[in-house]
Amino acid sequence: MQTLVELPSAADIRQSHTLIQPFIHRTPVLSSQSINVMGGAQLFFKCENFQKIGAFKMRGASNAALRLADAARQKGLATHSSGNHAQAVAKIAQLLGVPAHIVMPENAPSVKREATAGYGAHIVFCAATQAAREETLAKILNETGATFIHPYDDYNVIAGQATAALELIEDLADLDAIIAPIGGGGLMSGTALSTHYFSPQTAVYGAEPEQVNDAWLSFKSGVRTPHLGLPSIADGLLTNLSEKTFGIIKTHLSDVFTVSEAEIVAAMKLVWERMKIVVEPSCVVPLAAVLKNPDVFAGKRVGIILTGGNVDLKRLPF
Amino acid sequence: MQTLVELPSAADIRQSHTLIQPFIHRTPVLSSQSINVMGGAQLFFKCENFQKIGAFKMRGASNAALRLADAARQKGLATHSSGNHAQAVAKIAQLLGVPAHIVMPENAPSVKREATAGYGAHIVFCAATQAAREETLAKILNETGATFIHPYDDYNVIAGQATAALELIEDLADLDAIIAPIGGGGLMSGTALSTHYFSPQTAVYGAEPEQVNDAWLSFKSGVRTPHLGLPSIADGLLTNLSEKTFGIIKTHLSDVFTVSEAEIVAAMKLVWERMKIVVEPSCVVPLAAVLKNPDVFAGKRVGIILTGGNVDLKRLPF
Numbered sequence: 001m002q003t004l005v006e007l008p009s010a011a012d013i014r015q016s017h018t019l020i021q022p023f024i025h026r027t028p029v030l031s032s033q034s035i036n037v038m039g040g041a042q043l044f045f046k047c048e049n050f051q052k053i054g055a056f057k058m059r060g061a062s063n064a065a066l067r068l069a070d071a072a073r074q075k076g077l078a079t080h081s082s083g084n085h086a087q088a089v090a091k092i093a094q095l096l097g098v099p100a101h102i103v104m105p106e107n108a109p110s111v112k113r114e115a116t117a118g119y120g121a122h123i124v125f126c127a128a129t130q131a132a133r134e135e136t137l138a139k140i141l142n143e144t145g146a147t148f149i150h151p152y153d154d155y156n157v158i159a160g161q162a163t164a165a166l167e168l169i170e171d172l173a174d175l176d177a178i179i180a181p182i183g184g185g186g187l188m189s190g191t192a193l194s195t196h197y198f199s200p201q202t203a204v205y206g207a208e209p210e211q212v213n214d215a216w217l218s219f220k221s222g223v224r225t226p227h228l229g230l231p232s233i234a235d236g237l238l239t240n241l242s243e244k245t246f247g248i249i250k251t252h253l254s255d256v257f258t259v260s261e262a263e264i265v266a267a268m269k270l271v272w273e274r275m276k277i278v279v280e281p282s283c284v285v286p287l288a289a290v291l292k293n294p295d296v297f298a299g300k301r302v303g304i305i306l307t308g309g310n311v312d313l314k315r316l317p318f
Numbered sequence: 319m320q321t322l323v324e325l326p327s328a329a330d331i332r333q334s335h336t337l338i339q340p341f342i343h344r345t346p347v348l349s350s351q352s353i354n355v356m357g358g359a360q361l362f363f364k365c366e367n368f369q370k371i372g373a374f375k376m377r378g379a380s381n382a383a384l385r386l387a388d389a390a391r392q393k394g395l396a397t398h399s400s401g402n403h404a405q406a407v408a409k410i411a412q413l414l415g416v417p418a419h420i421v422m423p424e425n426a427p428s429v430k431r432e433a434t435a436g437y438g439a440h441i442v443f444c445a446a447t448q449a450a451r452e453e454t455l456a457k458i459l460n461e462t463g464a465t466f467i468h469p470y471d472d473y474n475v476i477a478g479q480a481t482a483a484l485e486l487i488e489d490l491a492d493l494d495a496i497i498a499p500i501g502g503g504g505l506m507s508g509t510a511l512s513t514h515y516f517s518p519q520t521a522v523y524g525a526e527p528e529q530v531n532d533a534w535l536s537f538k539s540g541v542r543t544p545h546l547g548l549p550s551i552a553d554g555l556l557t558n559l560s561e562k563t564f565g566i567i568k569t570h571l572s573d574v575f576t577v578s579e580a581e582i583v584a585a586m587k588l589v590w591e592r593m594k595i596v597v598e599p600s601c602v603v604p605l606a607a608v609l610k611n612p613d614v615f616a617g618k619r620v621g622i623i624l625t626g627g628n629v630d631l632k633r634l635p636f
Contacts, residue, residue: 028346030368049594050348269631276367276596276627309594313587313636 003067007248008159010197013190016159017166020062023095027051027164029171029303032274039291040298044175045271046168049279049309053087053119056164056187056307057151061088063160064149065096073098076146080133082108083236084308085151090121101146103136111312152186153242162190168303169199176300179205179286181307182215182256183237185245191305192252202303203254205296207289209233210258214240219249219256233261233317236282236308255296257289264288265317271306281317283307321385325566326477328515331508334477335484338380341413345369345482347489347621350592357609358616362493363589364486367597367627371405371437374482374505374625375469379406381478382467383414391416394464398451400426401554402626403469408439419464421454429630470504471560480508486621487517494618497523497604499625500533500574501555503563509623510570520621521572523614525607527551528576532558537567537574551579551635554600554626573614575607582606583635589624599635601625 001019004012027047036042048056065077076099079089086102093100100121104113105128117123126136141148150157164187165178178199180191188206195204208215212234214227218241226240241249249256259267264281267288271279283306290297290304319337322330345365354360366374383395394417397407404420411418418439422431423446435441444454459466468475482505483496496517498509506524513522526533530552532545536559544558559567567574577585582599585606589597601624608615608622 054594272596272631276372278590278594278596313590313634316631316634318631 001067004155004159006155008155008162008193013159013162013166013194013197016063017163019066020059020160020163023052023062023092024058025051026167029168030275030277034274035270040294041290042301043287043290044168044172044301044303045275045306046164046303047277048164048305048307049277049283053084053091054308054310055084055088056161056305057084057088058091059163060157060160060186061085061149062092064154064156065092067156068147072147076101076144077149078137078140078144078146079103079149079151080137081151082112084310086112086116086121087119089149090116090119094120099144099146101140101144103133103140105133109312115310152184152239153244155244157186158190158193158244158248160190161187162194164305165191165194166198168305169194172301172303173199174301175199175202175303177203177205177297178303178305179207179290180305181234181237181282181285182206182208182241182249183282184239185215185241185249187305187307189245189248192248196252204252205289206249206253206256207286208237208256208258209264209285210260212237213258215249216256216258218246219253222250234264234282234285236280237285257293259285259288259292263292267291269318278309278311279306280308280311283309319385322473322477324473326473326480326511331477331480331484331512331515334381335481337384338377338478338481341370341380341410342376343369344485347486348593348595352592353588358612359608360619361605361608362486362490362619362621363593363624364482364621365595366482366623366625367595367601371402371409372626372628373402373406374479374623375402375406376409377481378475378478378504379403379467380410382472382474383410385474386465390465394419394462395467396455396458396462396464397421397467397469398455399469400430402628404430404434404439405437407467408434408437412438417462417464419458419462421451421458423451427630433628470502470557471562473562475504476508476511476562476566478508479505480512482623483509483512484516486623487512490619490621491517492619493517493520493621495521495523495615496621497525497608498623499552499555499600499603500524500526500559500567501600502557503533503559503567505623505625507563507566510566514570522570523607524567524571524574525604526555526574526576527582527603528578530555531576533567534574534576536564537571540568551582552600552603554598555603575611577603577606577610581610585609587636596627596629597624598626598629601627
């Protein structure tokens with residue numbers, strides 16, 4: 001086994017799947033008759049909210065950790081994140097019995113701190129700026145010899161996230177389209193690669209909030225373009241694309257859609273009420289896009305990656 | 319096929335299962351590693367929150383409707399309820415293409431009215447008293463010739479609800495215990511019968527809110543005893559046992575547990591956060607009882623019927 005330093009091949013993704021299988025759940029694919037009626041399409045939801053740590057991030061972090069040489073792994077894993085990636089790195093480190101060092105801004109919500117600390121990670125707080133974050137991480141890497149696991153700009157992480165779409169395609173061979181949300185682009189680019197390799201007749205789409213539309217700007221212009229930094233309830237999608245993820249997205253996506261904040265809240269309510277599952281706002285952005293674009297999706301068989309279910313139950317938008 | 323007028327036999331329950339299968343979902347059984355750790359037991363949740371109309375009630379109402387002679391069925395179904403049973407009767411009537419008449423108190427929450435109306439039922443409002451309810455229903459039965467489907471004091475309904483435990487036992491042959499919530503006792507007595515017939519080595523327990531403890535009072539005293547009418551967040555469990563359901567419960571249960579309102583809210587939060595599924599307060603009462611009684615359940619394999627997921631997302635207790 002070795003670290004992936006080039007664009008993952010079909011074999012790399014299959015091998016990643018085998019490698020991480022003991023550490024992840026094979027999540028179910030659910031459907032809702034009433035949502036199908038509303039969308040005029042057959043929608044198949046890949047439920048990564050049921051994944052370990054409550055999000056697909058467990059796949060990428062596990063793949064990156066498991067591909068490290070043993071000596072490197074023993075020195076520990078490190079990352080900067082206050083979200084699901086932090087929990088994923090903490091959890092796989094715990095399962096492998098190695099240290100995890102997580103850099104978090106000092107204003108990170110207590111619910112996220114506690115979840116990460118609950119997996120036994122060493123949390124280091126820093127000022128809430130990009131510079132403080134990078135500086136603090138660099139100091140930890142120097143002191144401990146731990147390996148930095150980037151949340152998305154890393155082919156090991158991308159190949160790990162790709163395994164969600166691989167499972168979806170294994171379960172449903174004849175999808176017309178697959179759609180995923182776009183934040184930093186790790187899940188989206190992994191989804192695009194798996195669809196390209198394992199179901200080439202299936203179109204791949206991405207979706208993101210209007211207010212955080214860097215992928216839309218970048219895809220339409222062909223040049224990686226940052227968003228304006230507006231807020232969004234979809235707090236997992238606030239990141240800009242990286243070079244690696246944009247390269248894959250540019251090549252393989254059929255289109256990128258954007259949705260409003262109100263459309264995100266409505267889609268989230270729909271999933272909670274009709275499917276009886278807990279999903280976070282970021283995760284319903286593709287469903288909102290499908291409901292908004294019947295010209296593209298009506299009558300189609302559409303796979304939707306539901307990315308996670310980590311939401312503060314005290315602060316729901318409805 | 320005919321209406322069941324005596325205590326359902328094992329064959330009656332199996333036949334009921336075959337009969338209703340085209341109209342219900344076979345719901346999944348889920349587990350949570352972290353809840354298992356907390357409970358010191360292996361817990362298997364039968365997820366009737368994923369059932370059609372979002373609750374197990376679809377099973378009993380379907381069985382009662384399908385066992386009617388065709389001439390009777392064509393005249394329609396009727397019941398009084400503002401909860402999941404109303405939705406279940408409305409839904410099976412819709413699927414069978416026959417009328418449904420639902421008597422509801424005029425103060426029923428609009429979310430429940432709308433859900434029932436959404437299945438095409440004819441809703442008749444009455445004053446919020448037992449007398450007004452019965453009088454209004456009697457009038458409808460006289461006028462339309464529709465058949466009254468009682469929410470629980472009916473062996474057809476009980477045999478239908480029994481199919482949830484039958485499926486759980488088919489999926490997991492070696493359970494030490496099965497526990498269900500007790501309201502009017504339809505689900506509980508069905509669960510007790512299925513366990514008795516199909517897994518006689520498994521102990522059956524019931525759980526209810528301390529504030530609505532008629533089953534506990536009745537089970538401990540051996541005499542059917544009503545509760546004091548205090549409120550509870552577990553709004554599906556406010557009913558007293560009936561003669562038929564108490565008869566079965568008295569014979570087959572190993573014990574009845576009660577839990578406080580705070581224990582119900584804590585168990586509900588646990589299921590939402592750890593299992594990422596939407597469940598209503600009534601439905602987590604057995605889990606609260608399992609966590610409260612480690613002396614009974616520790617080290618055991620325990621099946622828990624999660625009864626439903628119909629909850630007003632605007633009025634959550636956390």
